[in-house]
Amino acid sequence: MFRYYSTRRNLLALALATVCGSAGAADKGAAPEMPSWPTKPLRIVVGFPPGSSPDLTARTFAEPLAQALGQPVIVENKVGAGGNIGADAVARARDGHTIGLFINGNLTIARLLNPRLPYDPDKDLAPLSLVGVSPLVLAAPVGLGDATSDARAFLQAARQAGNRWSYGTPGVGTVGHLGTELLKARTGMAPVHIPYPGYPQVATAMLGGQLQMALLPPALAQAQERAGKLRLLGVTSAGRSALVPHVPSLAEAGVRDFQLEIWNAFAAPAAMPAPVRARLSALISEIARSPEVRAKLFQQGWQAVGSSSEGLANRMRADTAAMGRVIREQAIRAE
Structure with a gap:
């Protein structure tokens, strides 16, 4: 080849x-x-x-x-x-x-x-x-029900949940960590950070109910979406991404001054x-x-x-x- x-x-x-x-x-x-x-x-x-x-x-x-x-x-x-x-x-x-x-x-x-x-x-x-x-994709487990109908509904549910919800990343100081902290500041939600060795472990924890949200790489997020286990709510790029064209940007959900790659x-x-x-x-x-x-x-x-x-x-x-x-x-x- x-x-x-x-x-x-x-x-x-x-x-x-x-x-x-x-x-x-x-x-x-x-x-x-x-x-x-x-x-x-x-x-x-x-x-x-x-x-x-x-x-x-x-x-x-x-x-x-x-x-x-x-x-x-x-x-x-x-x-x-x-x-x-x-x-x-x-x-x-x-x-x-x-x-x-x-x-x-x-x-x-x-x-x-x-x-x-x-x-x-x-x-x-x-x-x-x-x-x-690549952008990251805001993802949530399907078990959250109506809260995952779209990004606006999810962000509202997250604000109401306060620190009773958790989010995962591949570790302190990673882009997923800083990006979610910035997203928290832009949206008023307050989930607790839980670090894991890598994104696969974050996804596994979401499927097991230990996490309510995460910013995931597109390929991993889409694999779990196809399996019917995660909902993809928004991408962190300024507009839609060719990597996940069916997922709206978070800007479309009203999140301002937020862009991450x-x-x-x-x-x-x-x-x-x-x-x-x-x-x-x-x-x-x-x-x-x-x-x-x-x-x-x-x-x-x-x-x-x-x-x-x-x-x-x-x-x-x-x-x-x-x-x-x-x-x-x-x-x-x-x-």
């Missing part, structure tokens, strides 16, 4: 050699040319459980990356702390063959809420590529040699834009991007500033 990556691999290898050779010619004191890379399997660390949205994205890229690099690509799940345990493992990696698939919270929000975060996204991680973006991206340890990072960035961006992977990402609930490393760095800065404003305005603190 990804035969053209063989040609792509050769071109990138040639480009890499040219860059390294030019650098050496320009600086007589430069170190010898970097040896061939990769020399062993590439490891993609994911900070969420198998079957989670980040895990599925990482595995979507694993096969074409393996074909392009000529080495196996292994996805390793290091779960906990809203993905920050996995992020820290990537930041500390020194083997030259480890990268990570991150949600935006790990690269933007985490540092704003946790002054003791063991890694610094700016200093310890190097952006590779923004690969997918999640994304996932690849980043490498800052210690990884720059030429290797450049090669991986180019490969990942190309793969994300391929028709096959674009289709797979769409099925998983993502609109493919495939940015440059600079594009991801710019998005990180913009979102850090935006989420910082939300945290200050709502006086949000790590639990």
